[in-house]
Amino acid sequence: MPYAVGEFRSAWASYPVLVRQYHPEWNHGVVLTQVPPTAEVLLTWECDVGHVFVATPAEQRSRPGRERRRSVWCPECQLQATPRRWPVLPADWPDAVPPPQRAERVCGRQTLPAAPARAAALPTGAVASSHARPGRSVRGRASRPVPRTICPKTPRLPSGESFTSVCAPATASAVEADLRAALQERFALTFDHTAIRLDRPFFDHVEAWPDIVLPELRVAIEYDSTGRHGLEHVGPRQDTDRRKDRAVRAVGWEVVRIRTGRLPALGPYDLEVSGISRRTIDQLVDILRDLRGALFVDAYAR
Numbered sequence: 001m002p003y004a005v006g007e008f009r010s011a012w013a014s015y016p017v018l019v020r021q022y023h024p025e026w027n028h029g030v031v032l033t034q035v036p037p038t039a040e041v042l043l044t045w046e047c048d049v050g051h052v053f054v055a056t057p058a059e060q061r062s063r064p065g066r067e068r069r070r071s072v073w074c075p076e077c078q079l080q081a082t083p084r085r086w087p088v089l090p091a092d093w094p095d096a097v098p099p100p101q102r103a104e105r106v107c108g109r110q111t112l113p114a115a116p117a118r119a120a121a122l123p124t125g126a127v128a129s130s131h132a133r134p135g136r137s138v139r140g141r142a143s144r145p146v147p148r149t150i151c152p153k154t155p156r157l158p159s160g161e162s163f164t165s166v167c168a169p170a171t172a173s174a175v176e177a178d179l180r181a182a183l184q185e186r187f188a189l190t191f192d193h194t195a196i197r198l199d200r201p202f203f204d205h206v207e208a209w210p211d212i213v214l215p216e217l218r219v220a221i222e223y224d225s226t227g228r229h230g231l232e233h234v235g236p237r238q239d240t241d242r243r244k245d246r247a248v249r250a251v252g253w254e255v256v257r258i259r260t261g262r263l264p265a266l267g268p269y270d271l272e273v274s275g276i277s278r279r280t281i282d283q284l285v286d287i288l289r290d291l292r293g294a295l296f297v298d299a300y301a302r
Contacts, residue, residue, distance in 0.1 A: 009033045018060050021045045021074075025158055026052075026199065037061060044159065044199050047074030050150050054200050151205045157197045160251035162215040165195035165207055175276055176211050176223050179258070182281050183212065183221075187300045190215050202247050210248070210255070216300060217292050218253045221284070223276075226261035233263055242266055254291055256284065 012019060012032055022032045026044040035043065035057055042054045051074050063075075153166055171177050184191055193215050195207040202208055210220035224233040224241070233241060245255045245267060257270040258280065265272055269287050273280050289297045 003034045003036070005031055006033045008036055011037045015061060018045075021047055021060075023156070025156055028158060045074075047077055049074065049077055050152065051076045052150055052201050052206050149204070150201055154195075154197070154205060154207045159197055159199035160218070160253065161197045162193040162213050163195055163197065164193055165209065167205060167207070168194035168209040171211075173223070173225075175225070179221070179223060179276055179281075180212055182276075183214075183284075186281070186285065186302060187297075188302055189217070189300050196220065196248055196251065196253060198247050199251055200247065202244065208244055208248050214288075217288060217297065219288060219291060220248055220253055220255050222255060222257045224257055224259050224263055226263065230261075233259075238266070256287055256291075258284070 019032060022043065022045060024031045026046075035041070037057050039057055042056060043060075044052065044054055045060065046052050053074065053076060055075070063078075151167060155163060157163060180191060183189070191212070191214075193213040195209050196213065198206050198208055200206070208220075211223050212221040214221065222241070226232050226234065231237075241257070245257075248255050254269065255267055257266055258276070259265055259270055259272050260275060263272070269291065271280065271283055271287070273283075285297070
């Protein structure tokens with residue numbers, strides 16, 4: 001960063017909310033007074049509610065932050081504050097059908113609250129809402145959506161740092177454990193990290209959980225198969241894999257996917273194989289050498 005600390009202090013002095021929402025540790029250690037107000041650079045911010053988002057200094061300064069609601073400084077809070085109405089139900093709405101309910105996410109696991117045994121019939125013109133407060137009429141009222149929250153268990157680390165996450169799921173298959181063991185036999189790397197700190201939310205977290213994390217090489221390894229029923233990593237789940245790869249690459253990492261079951265490659269360094277074998281490990285090692293250099297990778301060889 002060519003600008004000295006404090007050079008743009010006066011320019012940001014009239015935006016105390018932005019000063020509070022900016023975190024240098026999430027922006028590679030760059031403090032806000034080093035950033036010109038008109039710089040076209042994406043920075044990471046955190047609103048008072050806890051939403052983490054990315055915006056340029058000009059976008060943040062142009063938000064209507066001088067209004068009474070402090071949430072307007074966050075684009076996600078501003079979107080959630082927009083009134084939303086449930087559709088008007090017809091007169092012949094069946095009594096046995098419960099009103100729609102919103103699923104709650106708890107650290108990556110989705111739970112659905114129990115539905116009532118019988119929903120009361122609504123007259124014509126009434127607005128259906130499953131989040132109305134007890135004792136209040138829902139006629140003509142709009143229900144406020146449940147605000148999206150980011151899991152607070154992710155430690156505040158610089159973007160791109162790897163760590164051992166308490167939210168990371170356990171190893172899904174024995175093949176992943178065999179792949180990790182094969183790499184441990186060849187390299188003296190750190191294998192106990194399970195997550196990578198991102199600079200933007202990925203679903204309800206600001207961290208990603210690759211199958212294998214190699215911090216010294218900054219390479220994430222994923223093992224993909226179609227699963228027992230042939231539904232894993234296909235269709236919408238494949239789009240999620242692409243989104244995850246983009247989030248990991250955005251913080252300076254590279255992703256190598258080992259694709260089995262005739263799954264097509266998603267990235268330039270993916271391997272399309274029939275299974276994990278000694279030849280597959282040799283191919284993976286060659287890719288690591290191409291990515292980070294043979295001398296650097298071989299320095300960790302056992």
